Amino acid sequence: MALLPPCSETLKRSLQRATSAARAKGRGHPDPQDLLVALIEDDDASPVMRACGIDLMRLRRDIEAAGATEPTTGLGHLLQSAFNEAQLSERTDVTGADMLVELFAEPIGRFLTAQGATRYDALVYLSHGIAKGADVETESGEAPPYLELVLLNDPYTPAEFVTFVLEQVFRMSRERATAIMFSTHSCRRGSCGIFPRSEALAFRDKIQSLAAARRHPLRCALLPASDAPAQHRPSPN
The missing domain is CATH 1.10.1780.10 (Clp, N-terminal domain)
Structure with missing residues (x-):
């Protein structure tokens, strides 16, 4: 060969x-x-x-x-x-x-x-490093009221799909979605904002549902966060 x-x-x-x-x-x-x-x-x-x-x-x-x-x-x-x-x-x-x-x-x-x-x-x-059937988030201890949703970089998901997901899920402007996409690529993670726990879980599930439908391995992490004012959340445009 x-x-x-x-x-x-x-x-x-x-x-x-x-x-x-x-x-x-x-x-x-x-x-x-x-x-x-x-x-x-x-x-x-x-x-x-x-x-x-x-x-x-x-x-x-x-x-x-x-x-x-x-x-x-x-x-x-x-x-x-x-x-x-x-x-x-x-x-x-x-x-x-x-x-x-x-x-x-x-x-x-x-x-x-x-x-x-x-x-x-x-x-x-x-x-x-997530095996099939394993949960992305492990429920343990006292549940924090607010969670930061962070996109995780991977070498297989196209950049344009990351931008598309941010626009669809968070109703972001193209400019802001592109900025978070570049941050995810350069820093290996990109923050989408801080949300009440129920909203963060819903956003996480929607992102991963869109990714699975396109067969892309895009994943996000939910990190504990203290109470945050509304301006820390992604704006709709």
Whole structure:
């Protein structure tokens, strides 16, 4: 496999396992099925699979039971696509987790979705460390009356979608929404304002509903805040 994009050492080992598996089947190059099996032992990809609710032993059994797949064009296009995404995240190499994300869109991805996992689940975990089914906010202790709603940056959600969400949810002007979007990107978080608890929870749920509908991993945090005057809240225009 010549002219590979830069790969992490862990992914290189996974590619070697995939190549060995392909040669054992009489093929010169690995295909997505060989790679997915190799990623089960990948230190970057396997935690993502577990966070998505995937049983790794079942995954291996399902793939082995299905037998060999039809010949494919190999892994070059997947590696290049993963490298392009890594560059957007300001990273210089591709990891097994990046390759796992790409495999969701391939026919072999059916083994992942068969266990209820989605590419969206993987992106949320990679962006924010939130496993599938885990609550973003943990209810504990005395509930503060006011909460600050903070958008969390991630490398997968388009900037224009962040601006769209702010305009839709808070009825912000384009200028203010753009300013918060840039703050989220440059500072890795952007404050949308301080709200009574019930309003903050409703805004949080609406943001994440919009994001889920578009399959973007945009997330926000709710931070305790003291009583705040109305001018601290986002204005409607």
